[in-house]
Amino acid sequence: GAGVSQSPSNKVTEKGKDVELRCDPISGHTALYWYRQSLGQGLEFLIYFQGNSAPDKSGLPSDRFSAERTGGSVSTLTIQRTQQEDSAVYLCASSQLGATGELFFGEGSRLTVL
Amino acid sequence: SQQGEEDPQALSIQEGENATMNCSYKTSINNLQWYRQNSGRGLVHLILIRSNEREKHSGRLRVTLDTSKKSSSLLITASRAADTASYFCALRREGTPLVFGKGTRLSVIA
Numbered sequence: 001g002a003g004v005s006q007s008p009s010n011k012v013t014e015k016g017k018d019v020e021l022r023c024d025p026i027s028g029h030t031a032l033y034w035y036r037q038s039l040g041q042g043l044e045f046l047i048y049f050q051g052n053s054a055p056d057k058s059g060l061p062s063d064r065f066s067a068e069r070t071g072g073s074v075s076t077l078t079i080q081r082t083q084q085e086d087s088a089v090y091l092c093a094s095s096q097l098g099a100t101g102e103l104f105f106g107e108g109s110r111l112t113v114l
Numbered sequence: 115s116q117q118g119e120e121d122p123q124a125l126s127i128q129e130g131e132n133a134t135m136n137c138s139y140k141t142s143i144n145n146l147q148w149y150r151q152n153s154g155r156g157l158v159h160l161i162l163i164r165s166n167e168r169e170k171h172s173g174r175l176r177v178t179l180d181t182s183k184k185s186s187s188l189l190i191t192a193s194r195a196a197d198t199a200s201y202f203c204a205l206r207r208e209g210t211p212l213v214f215g216k217g218t219r220l221s222v223i224a
Contacts, residue, residue: 004156041216042214042215042216043157043202045211045214048211091157093157101144101145101162101206102147102159102162103147103157104159105156105157107155107156
């Protein structure tokens with residue numbers, strides 16, 4: 001597809017379980033972002049991949065959160081030992097290197113931790 | 115804080131009226147962007163204004179930037195019910211990820 005694709009769109013899990021969220025960016029986009037949005041709130045930056053540079057992990061809230069980007073394309077955000085406060089919508093976005101910096105967002109993955 | 119702060123937090127207007135949302139920030143920026151989010155959906159880019167620009171237009175949207183006051187405004191003219199959404203400003207600084215504010219929730223009543 002032409003847009004950013006995220007899966008799953010909805011995920012319900014039990015406290016303590018691990019979850020993986022996937023993001024397929026727009027082809028050719030070298031920058032990829034993960035944000036988290038709690039109900040009715042703004043976007044909280046999590047992690048940023050830019051080309052072959054080391055990712056900016058400064059927004060990850062704890063060491064239970066990790067992300068990787070394979071082959072400069074698909075990214076997976078992993079949350080280990082999920083907690084109820086991890087419940088949120090996880091948004092992925094991509095952009096072109098050296099362009100205006102406009103981000104293209106996916107529809108998000110809604111995570112509910114019971 | 116590195117993020118912008120939108121004002122007001124919520125705004126309710128009648129269809130046909132203009133809606134104005136403001137964003138204030140504290141750091142120097144390369145550009146400032148406005149995004150829209152419909153309920154339960156991803157964000158959509160609306161308009162970008164560079165630090166050396168003062169005003170930009172796109173359809174019914176008008177964005178201003180005052181770098182001396184570190185503030186920006188988004189004006190939606192002749193609002194429609196379909197404009198109901200949350201609007202976010204986002205700050206771009208060199209070499210840093212795009213940082214979003216908490217947003218303004220706009221309700222346009224038909």
